[in-house]
Amino acid sequence: MLSNPMFLAMTVLNGLSMAMVLFIIAAGLTLILGVLRIINFAHGAFFMLGGYVAWQVAEVWLDGVPGALWIGAVVSALVLGVLALVVERTMLKHLYGREEHYQLLFTFALVLLINDAVKVIWGTDILTISHPDSLRGAADLGVTFYPKYRLFLCAFGVVVAVGLWLLVEKTRWGRLTRAARMDREMLSALGVHVPTVYASVFVLGAGLAGMGGALAAADRSLFPGMDAEIIVQCFIIVIIGGLGSLWGAFLGAIMLGLLTSFGTIFFPQFELVLVYLLMIGILLVRPWGLLGREEAT
Amino acid sequence: MRVLLLAIAALAGFAALPFLFGDYGIFLGAEILIFILFALAFNLMLGHGGLVSFGHAAYFAIAAYALAILLTTYNWPLGLAFPGAVLMSTVAAVIIGYFCVRLTAIYFAMLTLAFSQLVWAIAFKWSDVTGGDEGFVGVAIPDWLTQPVSFYYVTLVVVAICSAMLWVIVHSAFGHTLRATRENPQRAEFLGIPVRKVRLVTFILSGTFTGVAGALFTLLNRAVFVEFAWWTKSAEVLIMSILGGVGSFFGPALGAAALILLDRQITEITEYWPTVLGIILLIVLFFLPDGLIGLFKKRKPDA
Amino acid sequence: MTNVMRFGAMIMGATIAGTASAQDSDPIKVGVLLPTTGGCATAGTRALEGHEAYVARLNENGGIDGRMVETLHRDSQCNPATATSAARDLVTKDGVDFLIGGVSSAEALAISEVARQTETVYMAGIPKTVQLTNEENIHPFVFRSADNTDSEGKSAAIIADRLGWDKVCTILLDYSYGHDLGTAFEEHLAELRPEAEIVTQVWPAANADDYGSFITELLSSDCQGVFSGIWSGRFPGFAKQAGAFGFFDRFEYVSAGVLGSTKFLENMGDEMPMGIWTNAVEVFYYPETEEHQEYLSAIEAQIGDTPDGFHATGYIAMQFIDEAIRAAGSTDSQAVSDALKGLTIQTYLGPLTMRAGSQQADRGTFWGKIGESDIEGYDVPIMTEIEYISADGLID
Numbered sequence: 001m002l003s004n005p006m007f008l009a010m011t012v013l014n015g016l017s018m019a020m021v022l023f024i025i026a027a028g029l030t031l032i033l034g035v036l037r038i039i040n041f042a043h044g045a046f047f048m049l050g051g052y053v054a055w056q057v058a059e060v061w062l063d064g065v066p067g068a069l070w071i072g073a074v075v076s077a078l079v080l081g082v083l084a085l086v087v088e089r090t091m092l093k094h095l096y097g098r099e100e101h102y103q104l105l106f107t108f109a110l111v112l113l114i115n116d117a118v119k120v121i122w123g124t125d126i127l128t129i130s131h132p133d134s135l136r137g138a139a140d141l142g143v144t145f146y147p148k149y150r151l152f153l154c155a156f157g158v159v160v161a162v163g164l165w166l167l168v169e170k171t172r173w174g175r176l177t178r179a180a181r182m183d184r185e186m187l188s189a190l191g192v193h194v195p196t197v198y199a200s201v202f203v204l205g206a207g208l209a210g211m212g213g214a215l216a217a218a219d220r221s222l223f224p225g226m227d228a229e230i231i232v233q234c235f236i237i238v239i240i241g242g243l244g245s246l247w248g249a250f251l252g253a254i255m256l257g258l259l260t261s262f263g264t265i266f267f268p269q270f271e272l273v274l275v276y277l278l279m280i281g282i283l284l285v286r287p288w289g290l291l292g293r294e295e296a297t
Numbered sequence: 298m299r300v301l302l303l304a305i306a307a308l309a310g311f312a313a314l315p316f317l318f319g320d321y322g323i324f325l326g327a328e329i330l331i332f333i334l335f336a337l338a339f340n341l342m343l344g345h346g347g348l349v350s351f352g353h354a355a356y357f358a359i360a361a362y363a364l365a366i367l368l369t370t371y372n373w374p375l376g377l378a379f380p381g382a383v384l385m386s387t388v389a390a391v392i393i394g395y396f397c398v399r400l401t402a403i404y405f406a407m408l409t410l411a412f413s414q415l416v417w418a419i420a421f422k423w424s425d426v427t428g429g430d431e432g433f434v435g436v437a438i439p440d441w442l443t444q445p446v447s448f449y450y451v452t453l454v455v456v457a458i459c460s461a462m463l464w465v466i467v468h469s470a471f472g473h474t475l476r477a478t479r480e481n482p483q484r485a486e487f488l489g490i491p492v493r494k495v496r497l498v499t500f501i502l503s504g505t506f507t508g509v510a511g512a513l514f515t516l517l518n519r520a521v522f523v524e525f526a527w528w529t530k531s532a533e534v535l536i537m538s539i540l541g542g543v544g545s546f547f548g549p550a551l552g553a554a555a556l557i558l559l560d561r562q563i564t565e566i567t568e569y570w571p572t573v574l575g576i577i578l579l580i581v582l583f584f585l586p587d588g589l590i591g592l593f594k595k596r597k598p599d600a
Numbered sequence: 601m602t603n604v605m606r607f608g609a610m611i612m613g614a615t616i617a618g619t620a621s622a623q624d625s626d627p628i629k630v631g632v633l634l635p636t637t638g639g640c641a642t643a644g645t646r647a648l649e650g651h652e653a654y655v656a657r658l659n660e661n662g663g664i665d666g667r668m669v670e671t672l673h674r675d676s677q678c679n680p681a682t683a684t685s686a687a688r689d690l691v692t693k694d695g696v697d698f699l700i701g702g703v704s705s706a707e708a709l710a711i712s713e714v715a716r717q718t719e720t721v722y723m724a725g726i727p728k729t730v731q732l733t734n735e736e737n738i739h740p741f742v743f744r745s746a747d748n749t750d751s752e753g754k755s756a757a758i759i760a761d762r763l764g765w766d767k768v769c770t771i772l773l774d775y776s777y778g779h780d781l782g783t784a785f786e787e788h789l790a791e792l793r794p795e796a797e798i799v800t801q802v803w804p805a806a807n808a809d810d811y812g813s814f815i816t817e818l819l820s821s822d823c824q825g826v827f828s829g830i831w832s833g834r835f836p837g838f839a840k841q842a843g844a845f846g847f848f849d850r851f852e853y854v855s856a857g858v859l860g861s862t863k864f865l866e867n868m869g870d871e872m873p874m875g876i877w878t879n880a881v882e883v884f885y886y887p888e889t890e891e892h893q894e895y896l897s898a899i900e901a902q903i904g905d906t907p908d909g910f911h912a913t914g915y916i917a918m919q920f921i922d923e924a925i926r927a928a929g930s931t932d933s934q935a936v937s938d939a940l941k942g943l944t945i946q947t948y949l950g951p952l953t954m955r956a957g958s959q960q961a962d963r964g965t966f967w968g969k970i971g972e973s974d975i976e977g978y979d980v981p982i983m984t985e986i987e988y989i990s991a992d993g994l995i996d
Contacts, residue, residue: 010816101543105539108536109582112574112575115571115637116569128867130871219840220810221834223642232414235407271805280396284396319692429775430806432680434710518710523706524679564675570675
């Protein structure tokens with residue numbers, strides 16, 4: 001099948017589009033992990049909530065309005081950002097000094113609460129958001145035809161990656177977060193209010209997850225328990241790429257996406273196992289990830 | 298001394314359960330005992346070793362499956378199958394531990410998670426042997442164990458012995474050494490303690506006792522399900538330990554009992570048990586930093 | 601009630617429960633193990649409502665021989681370990697007379713194990729796994745009122761044969777449900793249509809939500825029809841992803857997994873591909889029989905709306921238990937078990953018989969082609985050319 005250029009191109013694009021969706025979500029996770037050093041198990045729940053909020057906007061309140069999905073994605077990002085801010089200011093910040101497992105427990109508690117909130121508000125139905133009209137159907141790329149929405153996701157993922165990179169490399173805020181990643185005590189000694197930096201990273205991470213959830217929801221389904229499935233994939237990407245490394249997450253997502261899309265063709269029986277073997281391999285050989293900073297591991 | 302009295306009281310309490318609560322008490326008590334052992338074994342690594350493992354479900358599940366398969370598919374007698382099953386968890390802990398102890402902190406945690414998920418994936422796919430997503434039901438347990446009461450007392454004895462062994466380990470010279478590696482690994486290294494080796498031994502001990510718990514669970518349910526290997530099972534035991542208090546020996550045991558009892562009670566009353574459980578976790582996090590056991594004891598310098 | 605009081609009540613209840621023999625006016629207790637959280641919650645919450653609708657009507661009409669039915673529900677969370685301990689608690693602590701429920705195969709097998717050990721009759725209303733009642737696992741106290749993967753897969757083969765498929769592809773999820781469906785479909789298609797050939801088979805992971813590579817593989821194949829086991833929970837993502845590739849214009853599509861459920865179609869709306877063949881447990885617009893009307897009014901009274909297919913699963917499971925108790929004249933497990941074997945009840949899909957040998961109801965499903973609605977005031981895709989394919993001749 002893959003000797004046919006059309007299907008080869010499709011397989012590559014399948015991997016890339018899957019990768020970009022995962023990247024948008026995992027980007028937030030890697031930022032939070034890198035700067036706050038918190039394993040945010042609630043990240044999947046943020047993703048899920050983002051999807052449901054977008055549904056509410058795009059399919060209920062603004063049903064039929066052109067661009068409803070984009071508005072929904074922005075609203076999702078905002079809602080998650082505000083939620084993250086409230087959570088961080090009232091509860092999370094008290095846990096920064098404590099050992100990791102306490103922060104972990106906190107994120108578990110968040111998962112439980114968010115899941116029930118979603119159930120109370122939206123019930124247990126299986127919901128779906130339509131592709132926006134402007135991106136319906138497939139585009140003719142010459143060598144193959146490919147769904148427009150997935151192409152959009154590819155492009156948007158790159159946009160997000162570049163945008164985040166600019167944010168982290170070129171802005172003062174970005175410098176502060178990079179410094180906080182390396183040496184939080186020094187940063188504090190220099191007079192920077194470190195908790196504010198933390199809060200902003202948490203908010204950004206959650207907002208990205210929410211937006212990712214909204215955009216992914218247009219290509220997938222919304223159902224109870226969907227958060228548990230995405231979180232493991234996010235961790236894999238972050239580990240492969242390196243904690244805190246954005247381009248690492250980008251690369252990790254692409255590796256995971258391509259491994260999955262080609263893996264299902266060549267090793268259909270073992271694809272599930274392959275992914276975990278890759279994660280183990282990276283951790284054994286280069287634990288700080290492909291593009292992570294080499295640090296004491 | 299006080300500890301010994303408390304332990305005897307707890308033992309007596311558990312022994313009396315069947316007479317007080319009948320079959321209900323037996324099954325609930327057995328489940329609590331099994332998770333007490335699981336939590337105590339887990340806390341050897343967390344509370345005493347300072348190692349956060351996300352992969353303990355693997356050792357639980359491996360022994361559980363091994364026992365089911367040895368008893369049912371290969372017709373081994375229990376006397377051979379039980380140690381055999383636990384041995385398989387030990388072997389897994391040796392292999393996985395060897396690789397994991399080379400890392401620390403978050404990387405350690407992630408590697409344990411990765412191995413555990415690998416175990417899950419194998420259990421899921423290898424359905425001819427494990428039953429896959431449908432699980433392995435109808436485990437052939439020996440006749441003398443089919444009576445709930447006899448199974449209960451066997452469990453009680455096994456858990457009591459293992460707990461005692463863990464107590465001895467924790468309070469031995471090895472235990473002190475282990476805690477030194479938790480407090481300050483660098484200093485421990487300078488003092489000549491082979492930190493990596495100590496951690497590996499801890500890993501193996503923890504995995505082995507976890508395996509015992511898993512094997513007992515198979516006998517309790519007469520079934521093994523692939524959910525036993527999914528990462529949320531590791532999260533469960535982590536929550537139990539923190540809930541009870543990782544800084545003390547008995548904390549996790551209390552946490553295990555508390556979580557199971559709470560879970561049963563809450564699910565009876567409301568379908569929104571996740572919210573109730575979430576709030577309880579938050580309360581413990583913010584108001585009971587030493588865990589539930591903090592309610593019973595003043596802060597001691599070291600367990 | 602404070603926890604201490606609850607504890608005390610529990611002690612008293614437990615001591616009494618072990619020895620009590622039910623008095624004639626004591627309620628009949630039914631333990632219902634249905635997930636209301638997690639991935640199976642969609643089916644679980646609906647089935648619970650259906651069950652409660654039946655019980656409400658039953659109690660209104662005087663209960664069973666003067667005894668009211670009391671429902672004790674526990675969230676099994678789609679987790680067999682939870683289902684096991686909850687089922688055990690219901691029997692040992694709450695003293696239920698019967699167990700109903702389970703959604704996933706693992707849950708069903710877990711509950712069945714408890715049923716076997718405690719000798720309590722268990723009625724599985726949704727789980728389709730053939731393992732539940734096969735030679736290895738069957739015992740006197742497990743019964744299934746749902747259809748199973750054999751009848752579902754074979755019914756799909758009947759449709760495929762009618763559509764004249766000679767080259768067939770399959771897309772089935774890589775776990776027991778998908779594999780069992782596939783086996784049943786293949787076997788029956790080979791019987792009905794020996795010239796048919798299955799040219800490509802793809803197996804997405806059970807929890808996959810990105811189907812790109814599988815769609816690509818099918819597109820590169822030369823089959824005319826695709827048999828699918830992508831059930832309702834996973835279908836919206838697949839429908840959108842495949843639809844964008846023009847998948848449903850290229851292939852004919854027959855899907856198991858009850859995509860014809862009314863609530864599912866209401867939520868899918870325009871996203872639902874037209875012209876695909878699928879099944880449903882129940883649809884309010886067919887058939888127009890008295891039993892169906894009775895069912896619809898019971899559901900309306902309970903939830904104030906038309907039912908979704910899963911409501912019927914809860915309703916019928918309880919109906920079997922109800923009529924078996926009446927037939928047996930007692931709630932004793934052995935008596936009810938004997939009464940269930942061969943019992944026929946009248947339902948919205950006509951007479952339904954619980955087979956004595958396999959302890960499985962001869963339950964089929966409704967199959968139809970998704971098309972435009974012709975029902976006034978209901979602008980949602982419906983199943984057209986609808987028919988009920990019975991399980992007679994398709995299962996043992």
